[in-house]
Amino acid sequence: MTNLYDLAYSLEKSIRESGDYAALKSAFDAVNTDPTTKQLFNNFRELQMKFQTMQMMGQEIPTEEMEAAQLTLTMAQQNPNIVKLMEAEQRFSVVINDVTRIIMKPLEEIYGGNQ
Amino acid sequence: MTNLYDLAYSLEKSIRESGDYAALKSAFDAVNTDPTTKQLFNNFRELQMKFQTMQMMGQEIPTEEMEAAQLTLTMAQQNPNIVKLMEAEQRFSVVINDVTRIIMKPLEEIYGGNQ
Numbered sequence: 566m567t568n569l570y571d572l573a574y575s576l577e578k579s580i581r582e583s584g585d586y587a588a589l590k591s592a593f594d595a596v597n598t599d600p601t602t603k604q605l606f607n608n609f610r611e612l613q614m615k616f617q618t619m620q621m622m623g624q625e626i627p628t629e630e631m632e633a634a635q636l637t638l639t640m641a642q643q644n645p646n647i648v649k650l651m652e653a654e655q656r657f658s659v660v661i662n663d664v665t666r667i668i669m670k671p672l673e674e675i676y677g678g679n680q
Numbered sequence: 681m682t683n684l685y686d687l688a689y690s691l692e693k694s695i696r697e698s699g700d701y702a703a704l705k706s707a708f709d710a711v712n713t714d715p716t717t718k719q720l721f722n723n724f725r726e727l728q729m730k731f732q733t734m735q736m737m738g739q740e741i742p743t744e745e746m747e748a749a750q751l752t753l754t755m756a757q758q759n760p761n762i763v764k765l766m767e768a769e770q771r772f773s774v775v776i777n778d779v780t781r782i783i784m785k786p787l788e789e790i791y792g793g794n795q
Contacts, residue, residue: 570778570782572687572690572691573691573778573779573782575687576688577782577786579684579687580684586786589790657787660684663685663688664685667685667688667689668695670692671696671701672776675708
């Protein structure tokens, strides 16, 4: 049996060498090397997280807050570098979710149905 | 480069064949084959989760609720099979946390310091 940790490190290397990772890194760098785009993206992320948290906690987003945020949301969604980064994140998250699901399967088999 | 998904499946196999996984499975089975122990463990887990959630949300646990829970908590902590399961979970979670930290490192390198 190959050592569990060796396999984890090989998997890490494989993730690092994957096309999806390279695409994510280059999209991230493209957004973050331009201060204006970086600022817009960070504002967008903050708003996104804030609204998601509010939704999860069952709070309505007040109309005036939504209106104040609208310009940031629209500008971010129209910025090609930000759109590319969001798409790259989406593709990379599919890989990471798959990997996590695979390696968590043994644990799920114990805790999944038997409680 | 070995295929990323092949490596994920090899890692899954290695986790499944590890001593820590076998120990977890046997400890879980020991708790769950005895209906009384199983019930006690489930009650204990529920209370633990409820109190943790309350703490995370900054809520005090009311004294009367704590007192009502005390018997369950004490009984669970004195049940050798439940103690063994909690210890096995603790050891297995070290492995899983290590593995997760290793494979998330590439992602952390992108998002870690640069925001």
